[in-house]
Amino acid sequence: xxxxxxxxxxxxxxxxxxxxxxxxxxxxxxxxxxxxxxxxxxxxxxxxxxxxxxxxxxxxxxxxxxxxxxxxxxxxxxxxxxxxxxxxxxxxxxxxxxxxxxxxxxxxxxxxxxxxxxxxxxxxxxxxxxxxxxxxxxxxxxxxx
Amino acid sequence: xxxxxxxxxxxxxxxxxxxxxxxxxxxxxxxxxxxxxxxxxxxxxxxxxxxxxxxxxxxxxxxxxxxxxxxxxxxxxxxxxxxxxxxxxxxxxxxxxxxxxxxxxxxxxxxxxxxxxxxxxxxxxxxxxxxxxxxxxxxxxxxxx
DNA sequence: ATTAATCCCACCAAATCACTAAGTTTTAAG
DNA sequence: CTTAAAACTTAGTGATTTGGTGGGATTAAT
Numbered sequence: 001x002x003x004x005x006x007x008x009x010x011x012x013x014x015x016x017x018x019x020x021x022x023x024x025x026x027x028x029x030x031x032x033x034x035x036x037x038x039x040x041x042x043x044x045x046x047x048x049x050x051x052x053x054x055x056x057x058x059x060x061x062x063x064x065x066x067x068x069x070x071x072x073x074x075x076x077x078x079x080x081x082x083x084x085x086x087x088x089x090x091x092x093x094x095x096x097x098x099x100x101x102x103x104x105x106x107x108x109x110x111x112x113x114x115x116x117x118x119x120x121x122x123x124x125x126x127x128x129x130x131x132x133x134x135x136x137x138x139x140x141x142x143x144x145x
Numbered sequence: 146x147x148x149x150x151x152x153x154x155x156x157x158x159x160x161x162x163x164x165x166x167x168x169x170x171x172x173x174x175x176x177x178x179x180x181x182x183x184x185x186x187x188x189x190x191x192x193x194x195x196x197x198x199x200x201x202x203x204x205x206x207x208x209x210x211x212x213x214x215x216x217x218x219x220x221x222x223x224x225x226x227x228x229x230x231x232x233x234x235x236x237x238x239x240x241x242x243x244x245x246x247x248x249x250x251x252x253x254x255x256x257x258x259x260x261x262x263x264x265x266x267x268x269x270x271x272x273x274x275x276x277x278x279x280x281x282x283x284x285x286x287x288x289x290x
Numbered sequence: 291a292t293t294a295a296t297c298c299c300a301c302c303a304a305a306t307c308a309c310t311a312a313g314t315t316t317t318a319a320g
Numbered sequence: 321c322t323t324a325a326a327a328c329t330t331a332g333t334g335a336t337t338t339g340g341t342g343g344g345a346t347t348a349a350t
Contacts, residue, residue, distance in 0.1 A: 001231070191328090
């Protein structure tokens with residue numbers, strides 16, 4: 001029941017891009033250094049995000065990535081669903097309609113459906129911008145500003 | 146971000162015991178047959194539950210297991226925490242206080258704390274009895290009774 | 291032309307998952 | 321007192337996932 005590094009790093013990558021959204025294209029090298037994660041591993045995560053209209057990329061010299069939309073347009077749930085493959089707590093909820101033949105008599109199915117709902121409702125109620133705002137508050141509270 | 150078979154089977158095992166709570170000690174063999182899971186695998190899951198005051202066991206001929214308490218005294222969150230080891234969505238929340246040195250400046254920490262809260266609040270609001278009641282409703286709705 | 295970036299493909303070690311095997315111990319019934 | 325049937329214990333195991341690394345091809349600004 002853990003979010004993997006793939007999802008967590010993807011989130012930190014996008015947050016890093018959001019924090020530098022006015023600095024043009026940002027190279028993976030810089031993100032890797034700031035976030036202290038492997039650039040090679042980020043290279044593997046990026047194409048998952050790049051497929052959708054999430055990022056805009058520039059190849060070659062002075063290239064890099066930037067967000068395609070404003071930070072408040074990125075729901076955390078969408079990002080995690082892309083990178084984790086699914087945020088459903090049990091595999092049977094990954095297919096709609098449910099394929100499991102025991103579904104009709106399954107005593108635990110309503111439980112998993114409810115859990116899935118609270119998880120996705122929560123994650124889809126929060127955007128990258130919300131996380132940045134919270135961070136700003138933290139800074140203020142800690143007198144870092 | 147998936148609940149493993151360990152947690153899911155443990156839940157079904159306890160639900161099976163709850164459904165037969167007036168039938169004395171229930172053998173793993175019978176549970177395995179009814180739930181269509183491997184008895185050998187259940188033998189591996191049982192000791193996790195047996196440590197706490199969750200089950201009462203009887204060894205030897207005509208032995209088996211029964212619930213130590215009424216079904217409404219078992220919170221799903223507690224059962225899953227036991228069998229899954231933890232229901233926290235990220236490892237850093239498994240320790241209290243948080244050991245990660247980046248915690249103070251971590252932009253995503255409030256997100257994970259919030260997610261952890263909605264998950265555990267939900268799972269601790271539901272008991273084995275609730276799942277049984279829901280099942281009864283299903284039966285009524287489907288005219289199985 | 292050079293440099294610095296993305297992009298692409300393959301590989302790999304370690305951990306976890308989902309069991310299975312082979313027995314030992316305990317207890318009620320005959 | 322023997323026997324059958326259950327819980328209990330310990331170890332092993334194949335498949336999959338996780339969390340990366342390495343080597344190079346392609347692209348584009350200087």
